[in-house]
Amino acid sequence: MATVAKIPVIDISHDSQDQAQVAKELVEAAIEHGFIYIKNTGKDIPAEDVDAAFELAKKLFKETPVEEKQACTIQKNNRGWSAMHYETLDPKNQRVGDFKEAFNFGEPSPTTNQLQQPIPPSIASSVPFITNFHTQCHHLSLRLNTLLGIGLSVTPPDFFTSAHLRENGASGTILRLLYYPPAPAPAPAQTSSIASDEEKEEDGKGDRDVRAGAHSDYGSLTLLFRLKGQAGLEIQTRTGEWVPVPVCPPGTENDPQPPILVNIGDLLSYWTNGLLRSTVHRVVFPGAGNNNAVEGESGQGERYSIAYFCHPVGTTKLEPVPSERVRKFGEENGQVKKSEARKMLTADEHLMSRLQASYLKLYEEEKKEE
Numbered sequence: 001m002a003t004v005a006k007i008p009v010i011d012i013s014h015d016s017q018d019q020a021q022v023a024k025e026l027v028e029a030a031i032e033h034g035f036i037y038i039k040n041t042g043k044d045i046p047a048e049d050v051d052a053a054f055e056l057a058k059k060l061f062k063e064t065p066v067e068e069k070q071a072c073t074i075q076k077n078n079r080g081w082s083a084m085h086y087e088t089l090d091p092k093n094q095r096v097g098d099f100k101e102a103f104n105f106g107e108p109s110p111t112t113n114q115l116q117q118p119i120p121p122s123i124a125s126s127v128p129f130i131t132n133f134h135t136q137c138h139h140l141s142l143r144l145n146t147l148l149g150i151g152l153s154v155t156p157p158d159f160f161t162s163a164h165l166r167e168n169g170a171s172g173t174i175l176r177l178l179y180y181p182p183a184p185a186p187a188p189a190q191t192s193s194i195a196s197d198e199e200k201e202e203d204g205k206g207d208r209d210v211r212a213g214a215h216s217d218y219g220s221l222t223l224l225f226r227l228k229g230q231a232g233l234e235i236q237t238r239t240g241e242w243v244p245v246p247v248c249p250p251g252t253e254n255d256p257q258p259p260i261l262v263n264i265g266d267l268l269s270y271w272t273n274g275l276l277r278s279t280v281h282r283v284v285f286p287g288a289g290n291n292n293a294v295e296g297e298s299g300q301g302e303r304y305s306i307a308y309f310c311h312p313v314g315t316t317k318l319e320p321v322p323s324e325r326v327r328k329f330g331e332e333n334g335q336v337k338k339s340e341a342r343k344m345l346t347a348d349e350h351l352m353s354r355l356q357a358s359y360l361k362l363y364e365e366e367k368k369e370e
């Protein structure tokens with residue numbers, strides 16, 4: 001069995017807890033691993049709502065006619081449907097796009113609470129549920145931002161939180177439903193040896209599809225919901241190895257839901273001079289010919305996940321955050337000089353540059369039209 005990622009499990013659900021201590025644990029995990037399990041006790045996001053969100057994903061990916069989804073094809077605003085192979089998260093190494101389908105919901109309008117994008121008629125009755133789930137994730141991400149602010153002694157302590165408030169402006173925040181179909185049947189044996197095929201798979205450049213290519217996330221924080229038994233997510237350790245991230249780490253087996261996996265995105269890493277770590281990860285097909293499988297999980301069947309990509313208000317200027325620890329880290333690691341030289345980006349500019357690299361077709365087509 002595989003050696004699994006050693007990611008801390010943190011419980012932020014008790015109001016009576018020592019917030020400074022929880023904040024410290026969260027920040028240390030964000031620095032060391034870039035990934036943190038948040039125990040899901042159902043207080044922030046009720047267990048039945050997580051179940052309902054996965055039911056909605058099944059309806060969208062399994063029962064909705066493809067024409068309805070096509071009419072909502074993803075746009076430059078990053079909202080809508082992304083068909084199989086449409087997105088390529090690791091364009092340098094992938095020959096084909098990701099073996100997945102996804103649907104992105106942008107933030108509801110702060111004034112009307114409506115989604116501002118086309119929605120397939122088959123799931124139109126679920127719009128109030130989607131906006132509510134979006135808002136529940138928003139509140140959890142605000143709590144995490146507040147704890148990060150406390151843990152990093154940022155001044156004022158609500159610096160991160162106020163940069164993320166919906167009422168302070170529009171952001172690139174997305175709630176994304178993901179569907180990964182079952183593993184394709186292995187290609188018929190060719191004349192080449194099995195060993196060399198395996199070698200090609202090892203470096204991610206094999207013919208066999210990768211579910212989500214190696215990447216780091218773009219925003220500040222990502223909240224990831226997964227289903228028990230469905231393997232596939234791996235992170236890259238500091239020494240370059242790929243290790244699986246179990247859905248239910250020890251101590252969470254009896255919780256109402258698997259923990260919510262939180263990871264730091266590139267924007268927050270950039271904003272903190274690289275102190276908080278944006279860790280590279282991918283989704284693969286563990287199991288066949290690869291021993292990176294977690295006990296009790298399977299990697300060949302279909303897989304669902306739900307990601308909430310949290311972004312600050314688009315106009316936020318990404319100057320290093322006001323924290324002594326961030327400043328010192330930047331100085332010690334030569335980041336400060338670089339940051340003086342670097343063009344000061346806004347959160348929207350930062351996101352745009354990343355989207356262009358992974359939606360090759362969308363931006364190629366637009367280039368031709370220009």
Ligand SMILES: O=C(O)CCC(=O)C(=O)O
Nearest residue numbers: 178212217233283305307
């Ligand atoms: O499906 C997963 O487990 C992870 C997906 C992911 O990393 C992403 O969409 O950015």
Ligand SMILES: [Fe+2]
Nearest residue numbers: 215216217281
């Ligand atoms: Fe990701």
